[in-house]
Amino acid sequence: MAEITSFQSETREWLEANCPKSMRARSFHWEDAHEIYDTDEARQWLARMAERGWTAPTWPKAYGGGGLTAEEAGVLGQEMSRLRAVAPTSGMGLTMIGPTLLEFGTEAQKQRHIPRIVSGEVSWCQGYSEPGAGSDLASLQTKAVIDGDDFIINGQKIWTSGAQYADWMFALVRTDPNASKHEGISFVLLDMHQPGVTIKPISLISGSSPFCETFFDNAVAKREDLVGELNRGWTIGKRLLQYERSGIGGLSGASRGKKKKSVEKPKNPLAELAKHYVGQEDGRISDDGYREQILKHAMTERAFQLTASRAAAENQSGQTPGAATSIFKLVGSSLSRDSSELQSNIMGTQGIGWSGEGFNPGELESTKNWLSNRAVTIYGGTNEVQMNIISKRVLALPD
Numbered sequence: 001m002a003e004i005t006s007f008q009s010e011t012r013e014w015l016e017a018n019c020p021k022s023m024r025a026r027s028f029h030w031e032d033a034h035e036i037y038d039t040d041e042a043r044q045w046l047a048r049m050a051e052r053g054w055t056a057p058t059w060p061k062a063y064g065g066g067g068l069t070a071e072e073a074g075v076l077g078q079e080m081s082r083l084r085a086v087a088p089t090s091g092m093g094l095t096m097i098g099p100t101l102l103e104f105g106t107e108a109q110k111q112r113h114i115p116r117i118v119s120g121e122v123s124w125c126q127g128y129s130e131p132g133a134g135s136d137l138a139s140l141q142t143k144a145v146i147d148g149d150d151f152i153i154n155g156q157k158i159w160t161s162g163a164q165y166a167d168w169m170f171a172l173v174r175t176d177p178n179a180s181k182h183e184g185i186s187f188v189l190l191d192m193h194q195p196g197v198t199i200k201p202i203s204l205i206s207g208s209s210p211f212c213e214t215f216f217d218n219a220v221a222k223r224e225d226l227v228g229e230l231n232r233g234w235t236i237g238k239r240l241l242q243y244e245r246s247g248i249g250g251l252s253g254a255s256r257g258k259k260k261k262s263v264e265k266p267k268n269p270l271a272e273l274a275k276h277y278v279g280q281e282d283g284r285i286s287d288d289g290y291r292e293q294i295l296k297h298a299m300t301e302r303a304f305q306l307t308a309s310r311a312a313a314e315n316q317s318g319q320t321p322g323a324a325t326s327i328f329k330l331v332g333s334s335l336s337r338d339s340s341e342l343q344s345n346i347m348g349t350q351g352i353g354w355s356g357e358g359f360n361p362g363e364l365e366s367t368k369n370w371l372s373n374r375a376v377t378i379y380g381g382t383n384e385v386q387m388n389i390i391s392k393r394v395l396a397l398p399d
Contacts, residue, residue, distance in 0.1 A: 008075045015083050018048045025084040036086065037120075049088040050119045056094055059102065063110055064118035091162065092244075093117035093124040097170045097189075100240045104228050113168075113189070125192070126244075127157040127171030127214065128237070134159075135385050137172070138181045138234065142216065144173035144188060151175070151188055151221040153196070156213065159379065163199045163212035166192050171221075172237045175230060187233030190221035205371050244380050245329035270294045270339070274346045293342060297335075304331050323393030330386040333376040340366070340373040 020041040036042060049055050052066060057073040059065025068076065080087075098117045101109055116122040133140040142155025153173055163169070169190050176184030192199075196219030201209035228236045271285060271294050279286040285294070308328060343366050344351035351366050353359035377383045391397040 004071055004075060007072055008079065011076055011079050012082075015079055015085060018045075019083060019085045020045050023086045023088075026086045037089065042088075045086075046088040046120045053118060055087075055089050055120060056098065056118045059098070059114070059118065063102075063114035065114075089120035091123055092126055092170075093122065096126065096240055096244050097124050099243045100170070100236065101227065103239065104236050108224065109189075109227065122167045123162065123165055125160050125163045125166035125169050125214075127160060127169045127173075127190075129159045130156060131158055135382055137237075138185070140172055140174060140185065142171070142173050143177065144175050144186060144221065146175070146223070149223045151186075151190075151223065151226070153188075153190065153216040153219040153221060156215050158211075158213050159202075160199070160212045160214045161210050161379075163192070163214050164201055164209075168192060169214070170227075170240070172233055173221075175233075179231060182234050184231050185233045185237065186230055187227045187236040188221040189225035189227065190219060194219060196220060204375075241381065242323070242325045245325040245386075268294065268298055270297065270342060270346065273343060277347050277350065290346060297338060297342060300331075301335055301339075304328075304335060323389055326381070326386040326389040327394065329380060330383055330390065333380075333383065336376045337373045340369040344370045 022039065022041045023045045026036060037046070046055070050064070053059070053061060053064055054066050054068075054076060056064070057066035057068040057076055058070065059067070061067035066073075066076075094117060098114060101113055105113070113122070117124070127142070128137060128140075130140050130142060142153065142157065144151040144153045146152075151173070153171075155173070157171065160169075169192055171188055171190060172185055173188055174184055175186040178184070190197075196217050198215040198217065200213045200215075202211045202213060203209050204211065227233070274280075274285045274287070274290050274294060278290055285291045311324070311328075347363060347366060350359060350363045351370070353363050353367055355364070381389075392399070
């Protein structure tokens with residue numbers, strides 16, 4: 001106990017001294033997250049955290065990680081939350097391909113890729129979905145043909161988040177067209193900065209373009225960047241999705257340390273919003289219907305947070321759980337969607353503005369969130385896909 005108390009004190013002092021003011025209490029949407037990191041202070045913050053390995057606090061020190069215990073990482077997360085510090089870097093390197101390489105990669109692959117993920121030097125994107133292979137991902141048709149020490153790749157991926165900013169892609173490709181649907185698929189890594197890769201952003205209804213179409217015309221992936229065995233990439237691909245879903249569902253960010261009870265009762269943002277737009281009487285929301293909706297949402301959200309924390313604490317190995325991640329993805333994405341919808345409803349006509357002087361920035365952001373959070377229940381595997389996985393892999397229900 002004394003050691004963790006000392007670690008907390010040292011961590012708090014270090015964060016106070018090293019986190020720039022501009023990287024605290026920042027509000028931004030995930031679709032535009034890359035913009036906040038394109039400043040000198042943001043790069044300084046990244047360099048300082050990466051030097052300690054705290055961009056990936058529980059990863060092994062041998063690859064640049066922090067080597068922290070789960071309890072220490074929980075304390076670090078709590079102290080960053082207290083300071084309202086923005087994560088020094090983000091993206092699929094930390095949440096998806098990094099953990100996958102630590103589990104399945106060769107030592108050479110770990111040494112080559114993990115330190116550059118920790119330092120934020122390299123950004124990654126995901127090459128999974130195709131125009132004819134979305135929820136039925138195993139139907140993918142992008143082909144990779146072995147040519148000496150290379151794979152020659154031809155085909156198309158879609159909904160490639162952040163492809164226009166990525167340096168590398170992890171992709172599922174078909175290396176044996178004669179095998180059954182789930183066989184003959186390999187998991188490869190490829191450099192995005194090559195002539196055979198063409199990227200076209202897709203404009204979304206929310207106004208931004210985080211998603212892209214990616215075309216391969218004799219693109220090259222090195223044989224040394226085949227992860228796992230040839231034609232056995234489906235298992236690795238599924239495992240990566242579990243890491244992704246744990247992140248979307250909030251499981252990967254669940255605190256594993258014990259939090260001190262707050263003396264001051266935290267305010268509910270939706271309740272405060274309703275008091276402003278709907279009205280209040282004696283400190284209570286004046287509308288009974290909104291009071292009930294906000295209460296139910298708050299109870300579900302808190303139950304979800306406690307369940308995620310309990311699951312993290314019970315998982316002594318530190319590894320992301322298997323099929324159970326679908327539970328967190330299903331509930332977490334539904335909560336995000338419901339929260340943005342309830343917020344827009346509370347604002348009334350002020351919650352559906354797109355532009356103009358009649359709306360303040362918060363109201364315009366609410367409209368954008370309402371539109372983009374429709375997609376949260378789709379990307380990373382639709383809610384329907386998650387329910388199928390839960391019924392088959394968690395509850396063992398018959399087909």
